[in-house]
Amino acid sequence: MIDGKAVIQISVKGKIQLKDESEAKTLSHFAGDWSLGPSTSYMLLFERKQLGTPIETSEASFLGKVLFAGVIEEGSLLEFINFLGENNRSGVLVVVSDGVKKSVFFKEGQIRYATSTDPDDRLGNVLFRYGMVEKDKLTEALSDRSRRLGEKLVQMGVLGISDLYRAIKAQVEEIVYSCFLFTTGSFYFYELATTASLPSHLHLATRNVLMEGVRRMDEMSYFRKKLPGAEVVPEVLKDATIDNLTKQESGILALIDGRCNLEELSRKSHLGVFDTTRIVFHLMQGGIVRLKSTHSMANEASGGEDNIDKLLTAYNQVFHLISAKAEGFTPKLQRDLEMFLHKLDGELAVLFSGVVVKPDLTIDPAQILQNMTRLSDRSSVFSLVYKALDEIFYFLLFSAGISIDSAVETDLQNTIRQLTKQG
Structure with missing residues (x-):
């Protein structure tokens, strides 16, 4: 089975070319005329128009018999994996969605291995997420290309063989669980020319993996209501x-x-x-x-100039985004914000004194940093700046009558959390 080795490129004009000419020999086995069959944005299906030259058995190691293919819909992969398990199928299920490809290997209906192009699914990242390896040891092990990562970590004494087994098992399980979450894309299942090439060092009961996957999907959607x-x-x-x-x-x-x-x-x-x-x-x-709360984290953050500057940079990016989204209303928003700053009182009036609002609604960090020296109490300056910027953020949304993607607010909260840790 050709699996990501021979890559063809289709130009905007519809012309096809092989990206790596060294793979031309592989494709030469399929010489002939082909027509485009029913396809999706993730997968193309070509049908042979005339019988080609039979491929010699000695050269057939890359061949595989595609038995099933389809478009991913909600719940469809759960049902299909259950089918593979119930019918004791051997082969590889390939799932493609949003540029990510994940492959799950089956032998007699049981899951034996899984691979993924998503960097989060790499063994090193799994080991780090589970706290089994620190960053410095992981970097050291990855620098040795002569051995597999797991073998190197065992050789270094960082992991025992039982730790490595647990990590690889968790890696495979997480790849399979993540496939259940795909709601778009395509999948296909093929048999290898020989089952000897199937990895066999793991043996996961497909039924148990399915039950755990369904439980996690149900529970996580419930947990996310309080833990987003x-x-x-x-x-x-x-x-x-x-x-x-x-x-x-x-x-x-x-x-x-x-x-x-x-x-x-x-x-x-x-x-x-x-x-x-x-x-x-x-x-x-x-x-x-x-x-x-974000406010309590802000109260604990360091009031150093570096942290204040990073906070202002984060909010300025959002103010610029609001400006772009508001389009023709930006001049009005600029005037509204200038009036808003003019009416501040107390320490906020000192902090934002002389601050210029630029045409893209961003504000000058240098002036605020200079004004910080005039404050009588600088112990809670980070919290003061944060609350003011947050108020400006919501004021601009109100004045413009627009909304911002929730991911933008999440990024801001992450910035504050990181600055809090630095403090």
Whole structure:
């Protein structure tokens, strides 16, 4: 089966050429006339118009029999993987969506291995997410190209063989679980010329993987109502009643310090993002922890000029975005913002004194940094600047009568969290 080796390029004028001429021999086996059959934006199907020259068996190692192909719809991959398991199929399921390709290897209906072009699915990233390897050791191991990453880490004494097995198992499971979330794209299943080429060092019961995948999908959608992403920061409530906790809940609770987000907690606990999210959710339900607000993080951040400058840069990017989205209304918004700043009082009036609003609605950081020297109390200057910029942000949205993608607000919160950690 040709699997991503021979790459052809189709120009905007419809002309086809081979990107790597060294693969011409592979495609020469398919010489002849072909017509384009039913296709999708992810996959092209070509039908032979005339019988070609039979391919010699000795040269057929790249061939595979495509048995099934289709378009991904919600839930379709769950059903198809269940079909492969129930019918004891051997071969490779390839899933393509949004430029990402994931391959799941089956032998007699059981999952044996999985690969992915998504960098997040690489073994090194999985090891880091689960807190099994630190960055410096990972970098050192990756620098040795003579050995596979897992083998090198075992040789270095960073991992034991049981640790490596657990990591590879988690990697394969996460790749399969992520396939269930695809709602667009295409898939195809093919048999290899020989099953000897199927990886066999893992053996995952397909039925169990399916059941766990469905459970995770259902529970994560429920958890996300209170924990919208892995970047949120939980903190322990004062005077919380703590009793009847499981070992895992007690372990996570001991790690919650009001500074680590869910992703960092999952790394420290070695539990992964899903189980960490589940445990923090249960602790929230029990009234033991809550999510730390952006304002409280801002109050803890360092008031140094470098942090203030980074905060202003982040908000200026958003102000520029609002300007572009408002189009012809920008001059009016510029005047409205100038009036808004003019009416500030107290320390905010000092902080924004003489600040110029540019035509793209961005403001000059240099003037604000200069005004900081005039403040009587600089201990909470970061919080002061943050609250003012946040107020400007929502004022501009109100004045323009527009909305901004929620991802923009999430990015701002992430910036504040990072600056808080630096402080």
